[in-house]
Amino acid sequence: MLTMKRLDLADARLLIEGAARKSQEIGVPMCIAITDESGNLVAFERMDGGKTSSVIVAQDKAYTAAAARKATHDYNKVCVPGNLAFGIHTEVGGRLSTVGGGLPVTVDGEVVGGIGLSSGTPQQDMDCAQAGIDHFMAARG
Amino acid sequence: MLTMKRLDLADARLLIEGAARKSQEIGVPMCIAITDESGNLVAFERMDGGKTSSVIVAQDKAYTAAAARKATHDYNKVCVPGNLAFGIHTEVGGRLSTVGGGLPVTVDGEVVGGIGLSSGTPQQDMDCAQAGIDHFMAARG
Amino acid sequence: MLTMKRLDLADARLLIEGAARKSQEIGVPMCIAITDESGNLVAFERMDGGKTSSVIVAQDKAYTAAAARKATHDYNKVCVPGNLAFGIHTEVGGRLSTVGGGLPVTVDGEVVGGIGLSSGTPQQDMDCAQAGIDHFMAARG
Amino acid sequence: MLTMKRLDLADARLLIEGAARKSQEIGVPMCIAITDESGNLVAFERMDGGKTSSVIVAQDKAYTAAAARKATHDYNKVCVPGNLAFGIHTEVGGRLSTVGGGLPVTVDGEVVGGIGLSSGTPQQDMDCAQAGIDHFMAARG
Numbered sequence: 001m002l003t004m005k006r007l008d009l010a011d012a013r014l015l016i017e018g019a020a021r022k023s024q025e026i027g028v029p030m031c032i033a034i035t036d037e038s039g040n041l042v043a044f045e046r047m048d049g050g051k052t053s054s055v056i057v058a059q060d061k062a063y064t065a066a067a068a069r070k071a072t073h074d075y076n077k078v079c080v081p082g083n084l085a086f087g088i089h090t091e092v093g094g095r096l097s098t099v100g101g102g103l104p105v106t107v108d109g110e111v112v113g114g115i116g117l118s119s120g121t122p123q124q125d126m127d128c129a130q131a132g133i134d135h136f137m138a139a140r141g
Numbered sequence: 142m143l144t145m146k147r148l149d150l151a152d153a154r155l156l157i158e159g160a161a162r163k164s165q166e167i168g169v170p171m172c173i174a175i176t177d178e179s180g181n182l183v184a185f186e187r188m189d190g191g192k193t194s195s196v197i198v199a200q201d202k203a204y205t206a207a208a209a210r211k212a213t214h215d216y217n218k219v220c221v222p223g224n225l226a227f228g229i230h231t232e233v234g235g236r237l238s239t240v241g242g243g244l245p246v247t248v249d250g251e252v253v254g255g256i257g258l259s260s261g262t263p264q265q266d267m268d269c270a271q272a273g274i275d276h277f278m279a280a281r282g
Numbered sequence: 283m284l285t286m287k288r289l290d291l292a293d294a295r296l297l298i299e300g301a302a303r304k305s306q307e308i309g310v311p312m313c314i315a316i317t318d319e320s321g322n323l324v325a326f327e328r329m330d331g332g333k334t335s336s337v338i339v340a341q342d343k344a345y346t347a348a349a350a351r352k353a354t355h356d357y358n359k360v361c362v363p364g365n366l367a368f369g370i371h372t373e374v375g376g377r378l379s380t381v382g383g384g385l386p387v388t389v390d391g392e393v394v395g396g397i398g399l400s401s402g403t404p405q406q407d408m409d410c411a412q413a414g415i416d417h418f419m420a421a422r423g
Numbered sequence: 424m425l426t427m428k429r430l431d432l433a434d435a436r437l438l439i440e441g442a443a444r445k446s447q448e449i450g451v452p453m454c455i456a457i458t459d460e461s462g463n464l465v466a467f468e469r470m471d472g473g474k475t476s477s478v479i480v481a482q483d484k485a486y487t488a489a490a491a492r493k494a495t496h497d498y499n500k501v502c503v504p505g506n507l508a509f510g511i512h513t514e515v516g517g518r519l520s521t522v523g524g525g526l527p528v529t530v531d532g533e534v535v536g537g538i539g540l541s542s543g544t545p546q547q548d549m550d551c552a553q554a555g556i557d558h559f560m561a562a563r564g
Binding site: 037063064068069081082086087088093096 | 474500509544
């Protein structure tokens with residue numbers, strides 16, 4: 001039997017809170033998705049003004065980061081024509097995202113969930129995802 | 142030009158809050174999804190212990206209630222073999238839900254969103270969805 | 283943070299072994315799928331002669347039993363036209379199975395995975411799934 | 424009438440055994456999928472620690488290698504913008520994989536199945552897939 005650690009809802013709200021705060025700061029309303037370690041949704045918020053397409057994109061980024069235990073921008077680096085990882089972006093029905101903005105949430109060296117942001121530029125999405133993790137980690141003390 | 146009324150994030154949080162309160166009262170942790178009037182997700186929470194399959198089912202119920210402007214239990218009543226509406230449950234890739242637990246959110250006679258609950262029996266899901274709407278309406282005063 | 287128990291590969295092999303033994307006994311080669319508690323595949327075997335369509339059906343049954351924490355034959359009972367749960371069989375892209383042969387694997391009161399069998403009649407599938415669980419439980423002592 | 428040669432379950436277990444041995448050697452727990460010559464799953468194992476997203480990716484690689492009778496890294500080479508094969512990675516609902524790690528299993532000049540590995544780098548996945556084939560061939564004598 002394996003024993004897994006998984007984000008609970010309180011953890012997920014902290015991640016969203018930190019990401020939303022940064023989104024407000026930069027003036028870009030976001031879709032924010034938090035998944036558990038297997039990639040299933042725990043919490044989601046679309047800030048007023050967030051994009052409709054980002055509802056799915058944010059979830060796919062969070063899924064990828066958690067289930068593949070890799071930041072989506074790291075998949076982006078290797079998903080280049082001619083590289084052996086090219087094509088990963090169409091896997092799992094296209095849910096495996098190579099667009100910056102998805103980060104695994106790691107506690108004590110174990111991936112316990114994922115955070116995915118979408119509506120801004122990939123860099124803005126990445127910055128807000130990181131802000132979510134920073135806030136969560138600070139709250140854990 | 143059309144002008145649409147749509148739930149904002151604060152509205153969605155109220156709907157979740159009311160539904161979650163009822164879920165706690167009956168001791169059944171739920172997945173709670175809130176969509177806008179077009180059926181796109183605004184907010185979602187999986188209470189600790191909510192079912193993994195309900196992550197999707199709750200969203201489908203909320204989608205159906207909003208986009209088709211009909212409670213999923215009303216679709217259930219007419220989705221009976223021999224009735225002309227039979228088969229509606231397989232439409233939109235199976236997303237059109239006929240399982241009780243999805244309710245349209247109506248303000249001033251206009252559907253502005255949907256709420257979908259999943260993890261309990263359909264009747265429990267319906268009760269909690271209604272509690273979400275009641276709480277939201279009370280808060281609007 | 284939540285802590286989840288999950289079947290490991292050795293557990294999954296035991297479940298398959300018990301189910302396959304029963305399948306041989308009744309002379310019906312089966313597809314046998316074992317998922318973790320979230321419904322993701324841990325192990326799968328198609329016995330020589332198992333049906334090609336059952337490759338997917340067995341996985342869907344195991345997914346349902348684990349992710350919804352319910353035997354597929356229990357969903358079957360309530361998925362009757364006119365009942366509020368009717369339509370559940372088309373949810374999650376049709377993956378939510380109401381065909382007998384999927385059982386949750388429960389240890390110390392917690393669902394830690396699912397087993398799904400397919401290729402025989404639903405009753406045969408159910409019997410073999412139960413045999414898998416019995417063998418697993420016996421091996422745990 | 425055609426007569427097809429197809430991996431049986433004992434063959435599939437040998438392929439998994441060889442791949443798993445190599446995975447343990449390099450310290451990367453893998454998802455290992457074996458399909459028949461038509462691309463339908465015969466056996467699958469997720470080693471403890473294998474990635475959740477790789478459950479699907481491994482199966483897609485094995486499917487591609489068998490059904491298209493081509494190593495996924497060979498598809499990768501030609502799936503380059505400007506080349507006439509570009510776009511193959513989005514076909515069959517994205518199941519046609521161009522990510523290294525899927526190899527056809529060929530006996531007496533005939534493709535009898537496929538093996539797909541996922542969780543490591545594409546090169547690690549390829550090495551472990553090859554180790555599976557080597558072990559299988561050695562066991563055949």
